[in-house]
Amino acid sequence: MASNTSYHDNELLMRPRAVPLQRIWSFLSRQIVAYLFLLPAILIFGLVAWYPIARAFEMSFQQVSLTGESTDVGTANYDLMELDPAREIILENMLEFASWSVALGYALPVILAILIREMRHAKSFFRIVYFLPTVVPISIAVIVWRFIYDPDAGALNELLSFLGLPDQLWLYDPKLAKPSLVVVMTWASFGTTTLIYLSSLMEIPTELYEAAELDGASPLQRIRHVTLPHLFPIMSLLFVLQVISVVQVFTEPFLLTNGGPGRETLTPVLHIYRRAFERIDLGYASAWSVVLVVILLAFSLVYYLVNYRIRKIYSD
Amino acid sequence: MKRKLFILMVIALFAMQIVPSFGQEGGIPQTLVMPEQIAEGRPVTITVSDKPSPDREGELSLWQDQVNRFQEMYPNVTIEGLELEYEPTAFVALIAGDQLPTLFRSYFTEPEKFISQNAVADLTPLYEASGVADAFNPSVLEIATQDGAVYAIPENAYALGLAYNIELLAEAGYDAPPTTWDELVEIAQAVTDKDNGVAGFAFINDGSAATGWHFTNIAYSFGASPDDIITVNDDGSFTAEFGEGATVDALNFIHDLRWEYDVLPGATLDWGSITEALVSGRVAMAIYAGDQFGFMLNSFPDADISNFGYAPMPAGPNGISALTGGNLWMIDADASEDEREAAFYFQLWRQLDPAEYESAVITQSEQGRTIGQPVLPMYVGEHQEGREAFEADYNVLPVENYALFNDAVKAGDITLYPEPATAVQDYYAEVGVLVSEVLSNERTDPETRLGEVAEEFQIFVLDR
Numbered sequence: 001m002a003s004n005t006s007y008h009d010n011e012l013l014m015r016p017r018a019v020p021l022q023r024i025w026s027f028l029s030r031q032i033v034a035y036l037f038l039l040p041a042i043l044i045f046g047l048v049a050w051y052p053i054a055r056a057f058e059m060s061f062q063q064v065s066l067t068g069e070s071t072d073v074g075t076a077n078y079d080l081m082e083l084d085p086a087r088e089i090i091l092e093n094m095l096e097f098a099s100w101s102v103a104l105g106y107a108l109p110v111i112l113a114i115l116i117r118e119m120r121h122a123k124s125f126f127r128i129v130y131f132l133p134t135v136v137p138i139s140i141a142v143i144v145w146r147f148i149y150d151p152d153a154g155a156l157n158e159l160l161s162f163l164g165l166p167d168q169l170w171l172y173d174p175k176l177a178k179p180s181l182v183v184v185m186t187w188a189s190f191g192t193t194t195l196i197y198l199s200s201l202m203e204i205p206t207e208l209y210e211a212a213e214l215d216g217a218s219p220l221q222r223i224r225h226v227t228l229p230h231l232f233p234i235m236s237l238l239f240v241l242q243v244i245s246v247v248q249v250f251t252e253p254f255l256l257t258n259g260g261p262g263r264e265t266l267t268p269v270l271h272i273y274r275r276a277f278e279r280i281d282l283g284y285a286s287a288w289s290v291v292l293v294v295i296l297l298a299f300s301l302v303y304y305l306v307n308y309r310i311r312k313i314y315s316d
Numbered sequence: 317m318k319r320k321l322f323i324l325m326v327i328a329l330f331a332m333q334i335v336p337s338f339g340q341e342g343g344i345p346q347t348l349v350m351p352e353q354i355a356e357g358r359p360v361t362i363t364v365s366d367k368p369s370p371d372r373e374g375e376l377s378l379w380q381d382q383v384n385r386f387q388e389m390y391p392n393v394t395i396e397g398l399e400l401e402y403e404p405t406a407f408v409a410l411i412a413g414d415q416l417p418t419l420f421r422s423y424f425t426e427p428e429k430f431i432s433q434n435a436v437a438d439l440t441p442l443y444e445a446s447g448v449a450d451a452f453n454p455s456v457l458e459i460a461t462q463d464g465a466v467y468a469i470p471e472n473a474y475a476l477g478l479a480y481n482i483e484l485l486a487e488a489g490y491d492a493p494p495t496t497w498d499e500l501v502e503i504a505q506a507v508t509d510k511d512n513g514v515a516g517f518a519f520i521n522d523g524s525a526a527t528g529w530h531f532t533n534i535a536y537s538f539g540a541s542p543d544d545i546i547t548v549n550d551d552g553s554f555t556a557e558f559g560e561g562a563t564v565d566a567l568n569f570i571h572d573l574r575w576e577y578d579v580l581p582g583a584t585l586d587w588g589s590i591t592e593a594l595v596s597g598r599v600a601m602a603i604y605a606g607d608q609f610g611f612m613l614n615s616f617p618d619a620d621i622s623n624f625g626y627a628p629m630p631a632g633p634n635g636i637s638a639l640t641g642g643n644l645w646m647i648d649a650d651a652s653e654d655e656r657e658a659a660f661y662f663q664l665w666r667q668l669d670p671a672e673y674e675s676a677v678i679t680q681s682e683q684g685r686t687i688g689q690p691v692l693p694m695y696v697g698e699h700q701e702g703r704e705a706f707e708a709d710y711n712v713l714p715v716e717n718y719a720l721f722n723d724a725v726k727a728g729d730i731t732l733y734p735e736p737a738t739a740v741q742d743y744y745a746e747v748g749v750l751v752s753e754v755l756s757n758e759r760t761d762p763e764t765r766l767g768e769v770a771e772e773f774q775i776f777v778l779d780r
Contacts, residue, residue, distance in 0.1 A: 066408070066411045066412040066433050066435075067412075067433050068434065080775070080776065083772070085771075085772050086772075150583065151582040152581075152582065152598065167582075172582065172583075172755075172756055173756065258522055258523050258524055259523065259749065260522070260523035260584070260752040260756065261752050261757070262523070262749060262754075262756050262757060266749075274745070276408075277405035277408050278404065278525075278741065279742050279777060281780065284776070
C-alpha cells in the first residue's frame with residue numbers, strides 16, 4: 001500500500017498540470033475500497049446520528065408540525081428561552097449535579113482501581129464485583145433503588161432506625177434528592193470507569209515500582225509519584241466525559257423523581273423531553289438541545305485549554 | 317364553550333332523574349342498527365389498541381371472542397389487536413411516525429391535541445349515518461366535539477370523589493366520611509399516625525400531570541370553575557387565569573395540609589400506588605376516581621374491598637364540586653373510508669349492542685371484575701336505564717359502600733365540572749410540579765409561584 005501511494009504521488013508530481021477532476025478521481029480510486037468498507041457505518045451514523053443532529057439544529061429555527069409543514073420562525077425559539085422561568089433552575093441544577101457527581105463519584109473509581117491493582121489475590125473477583133452494577137439495566141436498577149430509598153419501608157431508612165437515627169425522605173427532600181440520584185448514577189457507572197483506570201494501571205512497568213521501592217518510597221509515595229502521574233491523562237479525559245454525561249442525565253430523574261420534588265432534579269434533558277413530547281413543542285425543545293451542545297462544547301474547550309496549560313507547567 | 321358544556325352536563329344529569337324508568341321492564345333497547353355490510357363487502361383490515369396482554373387471561377378471551385363474533389358478522393373485516401395502551405408522550409411519536417392504530421383509546425383531555433395535528437378522523441358522517449348520537453349523554457359527546465364535528469366515541473366517564481378506609485375512620489371515632497374540607501382536616505389529624513406510617517389524607521403527589529389533575533379538583537371546590545383556570549376569550553384565544561383567586565386558596569390549603577396539619581404521606585403516590593397505600597392502610601382517605609375501584613379489585617385481590625367507601629368530594633366555599641374525566645376512542649386520520657367505517661362500527665357495537673354488553677357484564681361478573689363502579693352515566697334515556705337495571709344483578713363491588721357518592725350524583729348535589737378548556741395535560745403537568753414544590757419546600761409561596769407558572773403557561777402554551 002505504501003509503495004502504491006508513493007508511486008501515485010510521484011506520478012502526480014510528474015504531471016502537475018493534471019485537471020482537478022482527474023486528481024480527485026485518482027485520489028478516490030486509490031481510497032475507494034476503504035471508503036466502501038466505511039460506507040455502511042457512514043450510512044448508519046448519518047441516519048441515526050448526524051441527520052437528527054442537523055435536523056434538530058434546523059428545527060430550533062422552526063415551529064414544528066408533526067404531520068404537516070413546519071414553518072420558519074427565525075430565532076423566536078431562542079428568544080423564548082429568555083422568558084423560560086425554568087431556565088435558571090435548570091442551569092443551577094446542572095452545576096449542582098455536576099459538582100455532586102464529581103464530589104461523590106470522581107475519585108471513587110481511581111481509588112478502587114489502585115486498591116484492586118495492589119491486591120495479591122482475588123483480583124479478578126473484585127474486578128467482576130465492581131463491574132456487576134454496569135450490566136444491570138438501569139430501569140431494573142431504578143426499581144431496586146426505589147425500594148432502598150422508600151421513606152416508609154425502604155432499606156436505607158430501616159438501617160437508619162436500626163442505628164437510632166431519624167428517617168429521611170431521600171428522594172423527596174429538596175436537600176437530599178440530588179445527592180441521592182448521584183449515588184444511583186455513580187453506582188451504575190463506576191464499574192466501567194474502574195476498569196478503564198485498571199487497564200491504564202496495568203500498563204505501568206513494574207520496574208518503576210521496584211525502583212521506587214528500592215529508593216525507599218512508601219506505598220503512598222509510590223501512588224503519588226508513580227501511579228497518579230501515569231493516570232493523569234486518562235483521569236483528565238474521564239473528568240470531561242463524566243461532566244458531559246452528568247449534564248445530560250435523564251433516566252434517573254425521569255424514573256425516580258420525575259424532576260421533583262418541585263423542580264429540584266429537573267435536568268436540561270428532562271426539560272427538553274417534556275417540552276418536546278409532552279407539549280409537542282419540538283422547535284423550542286430543539287433550541288434547548290442546541291444551547292446544551294454549545295454549553296458542553298464551551299466547557300470542553302475551556303477545560304482543554306486549562307488542562308493544556310497545567311500540563312505545560314507540569315512538563316516545564 | 318366549556319360553560320355551555322357544564323350546563324349541558326347538569327341538564328343531562330337532571331334529565332336522567334326525570335325520565336321515568338320504563339325502560340327497565342323491557343331490558344336494554346337496541347339503539348344501534350348495524351349496517352348490512354361494512355365497506356360494501358370489500359376486504360378491510362383495522363388495528364385496534366388496548367388488546368389485553370396474555371397475562372390477563374380472562375379479559376383476553378373476552379376480547380378475542382368479541383372480535384371473532386364481529387368478524388363472523390362481517391367476514392370481510394379483519395381486526396388486528398395491539399397490546400398498546402394510551403400514553404401521551406408515546407403517542408406523539410406514533411403521530412410523527414405515522415403509526416397510529418386505526419382505532420385507539422385515549423383520555424377525555426386529548427382529542428384537541430390530535431385534532432390540532434390533523435391526526436384523527438372526523439366521525440360526524442358516520443355518526444349521522446348510524447343515528448346513535450342521541451343515545452349518548454350529550455355532555456359527554458360534547459367533549460369529543462370541536463367546531464360542530466365529532467372526533468371520538470366516548471367510552472366511560474367518572475367524577476372524582478373521596479375514597480376512605482371505613483375501619484381506620486371508625487377507630488378514630490368517625491362513622492362517616494367528612495363532608496367539608498374543615499371536617500376532612502379534623503378527621504385526617506385524628507387518624508394520622510406518623511409513627512406507624514399512617515397518613516390521614518392523600519392525593520396523587522408525585523409532581524406529575526396526575527397531581528395537577530387532583531389539585532384542580534380541590535381548586536374547583538375552593539370556588540374555581542374551568543373558566544377561571546383557563547378562560548376562553550370571545551376571539552377564540554385563551555387566557556391562563558389560574559395564577560389568582562380560588563386556585564391560590566387551594567394551593568395554600570395544600571401548603572397547610574403538609575406544613576401545618578401534617579396529615580399527608582411522606583412517600584410520593586401516583587395513580588397506581590395511591591391504591592396500594594389505601595389497601596395497605598397507609599392512607600385513610602384519598603381523592604379517587606370511581607373507576608379506580610376496578611383497579612383496586614383486580615390488582616389487590618387479597619384486599620378487603622368492603623372496607624372502602626366512596627363519598628363525594630368534601631364541600632368547599634363552592635359547595636361540592638367534582639372534576640369529571642374519562643376515556644374515549646379515536647380513529648386515525650390516515651385510515652381509509654372503509655377502515656373508518658369498520659373501526660367506528662366495531663367500537664359502537666362493543667359498547668352499545670345489548671347482547672354484547674350483557675354477555676360482557678356476565679363474563680366480567682363471573683370473573684369477579686369491576687361491575688358496580690361508582691362512575692357517571694354515559695348514555696341517556698332507556699338505554700342507560702336498561703343498563704343500570706341489568707348491571708344491578710351482577711355487581712361485584714360493594715355498591716352499598718358507594719351510596720353516598722351515587723346518591724349525591726343522582727340528587728344533583730354535586731356540581732360536575734369538566735376539565736379546563738385547552739392544553740389540559742400541559743396545564744396539569746405544570747401545576748403538578750408546583751404542588752410537588754409546595755409539598756417539599758415550606759418556604760414556597762403559593763401565590764407568587766402560581767402567578768409565575770400561569771405567566772409561563774400563557775407565553776409558552778396558550779400564545780403559541
